[in-house]
Amino acid sequence: MKGVRLIVTLLGLLALWQAVVWLTGAPPYLLPGPVETLRVLIARAGFIAGHAGVTLAEILIGLALGTILGIASAVVIALFRPARRWLLPILVTSQAIPVFAIAPLLVLWLGYGMASKIGMATLIIYFPVASSFLDGLRRTDPRWIDLAQTMTGGPKKRPLAVLRHVRLPAALPALASGLRVAAAVAPIGAVVGEWVGSGAGLGYLMLQANARVQIDLMFAALITLAALAVALYFTVDLVLRKAIPWQPDTLPQSTS
Amino acid sequence: MTQTTPAGATGTPTDVVIDRLLLAFDGAPLFDDFSAVFPVGQTSCLLGPSGVGKSTLLRAMAGLAAPQGGRVSGGDGAPLAGRVAYMDQSDLLLPWLSARENVVLGARLRGEAPDRAAADRLLARVGLAGHENKRPAALSGGMRQRVALARTLMEDRPVVLMDEPFSAVDALTRFRLQALACEVLADRTVVLVTHDPQEALRVGHRLFVLTGSPARWEESPVPRAQIPRAPTDGDFPARYDDLMARLASGDTAAPA
Numbered sequence: 001m002k003g004v005r006l007i008v009t010l011l012g013l014l015a016l017w018q019a020v021v022w023l024t025g026a027p028p029y030l031l032p033g034p035v036e037t038l039r040v041l042i043a044r045a046g047f048i049a050g051h052a053g054v055t056l057a058e059i060l061i062g063l064a065l066g067t068i069l070g071i072a073s074a075v076v077i078a079l080f081r082p083a084r085r086w087l088l089p090i091l092v093t094s095q096a097i098p099v100f101a102i103a104p105l106l107v108l109w110l111g112y113g114m115a116s117k118i119g120m121a122t123l124i125i126y127f128p129v130a131s132s133f134l135d136g137l138r139r140t141d142p143r144w145i146d147l148a149q150t151m152t153g154g155p156k157k158r159p160l161a162v163l164r165h166v167r168l169p170a171a172l173p174a175l176a177s178g179l180r181v182a183a184a185v186a187p188i189g190a191v192v193g194e195w196v197g198s199g200a201g202l203g204y205l206m207l208q209a210n211a212r213v214q215i216d217l218m219f220a221a222l223i224t225l226a227a228l229a230v231a232l233y234f235t236v237d238l239v240l241r242k243a244i245p246w247q248p249d250t251l252p253q254s255t256s
Numbered sequence: 257m258t259q260t261t262p263a264g265a266t267g268t269p270t271d272v273v274i275d276r277l278l279l280a281f282d283g284a285p286l287f288d289d290f291s292a293v294f295p296v297g298q299t300s301c302l303l304g305p306s307g308v309g310k311s312t313l314l315r316a317m318a319g320l321a322a323p324q325g326g327r328v329s330g331g332d333g334a335p336l337a338g339r340v341a342y343m344d345q346s347d348l349l350l351p352w353l354s355a356r357e358n359v360v361l362g363a364r365l366r367g368e369a370p371d372r373a374a375a376d377r378l379l380a381r382v383g384l385a386g387h388e389n390k391r392p393a394a395l396s397g398g399m400r401q402r403v404a405l406a407r408t409l410m411e412d413r414p415v416v417l418m419d420e421p422f423s424a425v426d427a428l429t430r431f432r433l434q435a436l437a438c439e440v441l442a443d444r445t446v447v448l449v450t451h452d453p454q455e456a457l458r459v460g461h462r463l464f465v466l467t468g469s470p471a472r473w474e475e476s477p478v479p480r481a482q483i484p485r486a487p488t489d490g491d492f493p494a495r496y497d498d499l500m501a502r503l504a505s506g507d508t509a510a511p512a
Contacts, residue, residue, distance in 0.1 A: 146320050147348050151362035151411065153338035154319050161365045169352045246351040246391060 032216040041220040052224050054201040058114050058190040059232065062121020066182060069122065070129025071175070077130075078137035079163065091134075095127040100192055107197040117193035117201065124189035128181040136174025140167045176240040183236035187229040202228075269414045270339065271296045271331035272317060272445055278325030279309070279316055286312055288470035289326075294462070296331060296414075299438075299446040299483065301456035303476075303503060304466035310449040313466075314417050317447060318342050330415075341411035345420040347404040349392040355379060356388040359407045378406040382436060398429035405433070409440055416441055418448040422455065434459050438484040453499045457492060458485050463499060467506030476502050 014034045020026075021033040028036055041048065073091060077084045099120055110116035148166050152158045194203025202225045209218035272294040279287040286309035294300040302310045315321040317328050319337045330336055349358045359378060360370035376388055382402040392400050401422065408416060421437070422430040438459050450456050456463050461483065463476040476499045479485050479492045486492070 141348075143344060143346070143348055144350070146315075146318070147342060147344070148361075148365055149320060150318050150340055150342040150417075151365045153366075158365060158367070161367060165361065165364050166350065169350070172352075244352075246393060 029213055029215055032219050036216050037219040037223060040216045041223065044217065044220065048202075048205070048220060048224055051200055051202050051205045051221070052228060054114065055117075055187070055190050055194065055203065055225070056228060058117040058193070058201065059121055059186045059228075061114075062118045062189055063125055063182060063186050065118065066122040066125025066186075067129050067179065070126045070178070070182075071133055073126075073130045074133035074137055074171075075163070075168075077134055078167070079159070091127065091130055094123060099124050099189060103192050103196040106193065112197050112199055116196075117190045117198065120193035121186050121189035124185050125182040128185070129175070129178045132178025132181070133171055133175040136171025137167055139174070140170045144170065172244050176244055179236055179240060180233070183233045184229070186232070187225060191225065267412065267414055268332075269296045269443070270336075270445060272300075272336065272415055272447060273329050273331060273333075274313075274317070274326070275329070276326035277313075277316065277323050277328065279312060279321070279323045281309065281312055285470045287323075290471060290473075291326075292464065292473055294445060294447050294464075296445050297443050298461035299441070299448060299459055300462045300464060301460035302447065302449045302464050302466060303451070303453065303456055303499070304471070304506065305503075306451075308466045308469070308471050310466060311419050313471075314419050314447065314449050317415075318417050336415060339413055340415045340417055341408045341413040343404055343408045343416065343418045343421045345423045347392070347397075347400040349400055349403055349407075351392050354389045354391055355384060355395065355403045355406075358392070358403055359410045361407065362411050375406070375410055378409050379403070381409075381440060382406045398425045398433065401425055401429075401433060402436070405437065405440065413444075415445045415447070418446065420450055421448070423451065430455070435484040453496060453503065454487055457495055457499065458487065459483050465499070465502050465506060474502065 017034050021031055024031070032040075073087055077087050077091075102123075103116075103120060106116040106119045110119055144166050145162065148162045149155050149157065152162065190201070191203035194201040195207055198204045202221050205221045206218050206225075209215070209221060274290060274292045274294075277287045277290040278285065279290075290313075302313065304310055312321060316323050317336060318340050319328075319335070328336060330339060349355075350361065353361070356372055356375050356379065357364075357370075359375040360372060363370040376385075379385065379388055379402075382405050384399060384402055384406070387395065387399065392403070395403065401424070404421075408418075418437075422433045425433065434455060448456075448459065457479060460478055463478055464473045465476050466473050477495055479490060479495045481489050481492070487496075
């Protein structure tokens with residue numbers, strides 16, 4: 001059923017696109033239709049796939065790094081009270097500075113290659129992962145903590161064991177929602193990096209095609225990027241569902 | 257005192273002694289110069305109007321709330337930390353663990369090797385043989401509370417503190433769980449907070465009625481029969497009348 005809905009939505013969007021082309025009578029060098037775009041996509045499949053591979057690698061490495069850093073920050077902040085005062089402002093600042101504004105700096109420092117794009121993706125992924133996981137860690141049901149403390153022999157006893165066996169697993173559904181957001185925004189980081197300065201990747205390809213008025217190629221790259229982003233999101237979503245089979249809404253209800 | 261003795265070494269039966277306790281909640285003293293002894297190997301039921309501080313008292317006994325004055329200890333004068341098992345009105349099962357893994361949670365938190373065979377025996381004893389691998393979401397409310405009871409027994413502590421343990425299940429399940437609790441908790445020092453006079457008369461060796469602010473206690477007589485008592489047996493109805501009269505006289509709130 002879900003698959004049918006997805007196909008219907010896709011076909012609807014394609015029809016809308018074709019309708020706009022017909023209604024406006026825009027020339028192909030301004031707005032190519034879906035058929036022309038598909039033709040370019042097939043004709044230059046290998047070329048586009050090469051650039052898509054670069055962008056995908058940047059996204060995936062950025063996702064991995066951002067997730068690891070985000071999880072580590074959240075755990076450190078949740079465990080050590082003084083760390084909260086030092087790290088929380090950094091966490092917020094990482095999001096307050098627009099990635100677009102520091103993209104040129106990252107390219108300057110890390111070079112035109114993949115490193116600056118990975119840095120960008122990492123930066124944009126870090127915040128949703130860290131903040132949602134931290135939220136989850138701080139919101140452990142206090143009655144679970146109480147129970148754990150009667151088992152360990154008192155408050156503040158074996159905090160690492162309580163973290164590992166109670167607080168971390170309890171925060172996984174929150175981490176999952178952060179990861180879903182991260183998967184959705186990760187392509188932005190990589191592509192913005194490529195726009196600012198690069199020699200490969202879908203963002204580079206779009207910029208080049210645009211400059212040479214190869215709008216059909218630009219559209220083909222755009223479609224590829226969108227497909228990549230959607231596929232990434234649904235893959236992450238599927239993996240998270242399999243990895244966290246208990247549902248947050250089956251947690252014991254709060255009683256007073 | 258910092259005692260981190262494992263459960264086995266602290267298994268000697270003990271009274272629960274409350275000595276001149278001072279315990280305030282939001283600035284208002286719930287208990288002031290409050291003393292009581294809950295005798296070894298018996299089930300003491302705490303009754304009283306809502307807000308009198310029954311649960312707070314239980315938390316102080318569990319070492320979860322630090323009193324402003326006085327002390328809670330065992331009959332030997334040593335603190336109770338590490339010698340109590342705690343059971344709440346909600347099962348507090350961790351939704352990501354199977355019934356068996358929930359039962360051995362205490363051992364895992366203490367870094368001991370979990371005895372899963374013993375956990376299975378206890379699950380069988382509370383009537384859950386064959387359900388060891390199910391997650392809490394797959395169990396009914398009554399079954400979940402049985403798992404919680406098995407977890408409490410698995411801790412094998414001389415003192416068991418229960419906060420309205422059966423209030424969230426239906427009447428028939430409650431009736432059966434009360435009988436089961438009497439059977440499996442025999443010879444332990446049990447302190448049970450309840451709102452239900454009938455439950456107290458059914459399972460209690462001693463009934464403590466808390467009234468006033470700061471709270472004082474007085475005892476209400478129990479029926480002559482052995483626990484678990486049937487509500488229609490002998491002097492049960494007469495003792496029920498006694499207890500209701502005592503609860504009503506202590507209830508200074510507006511008439512219901």
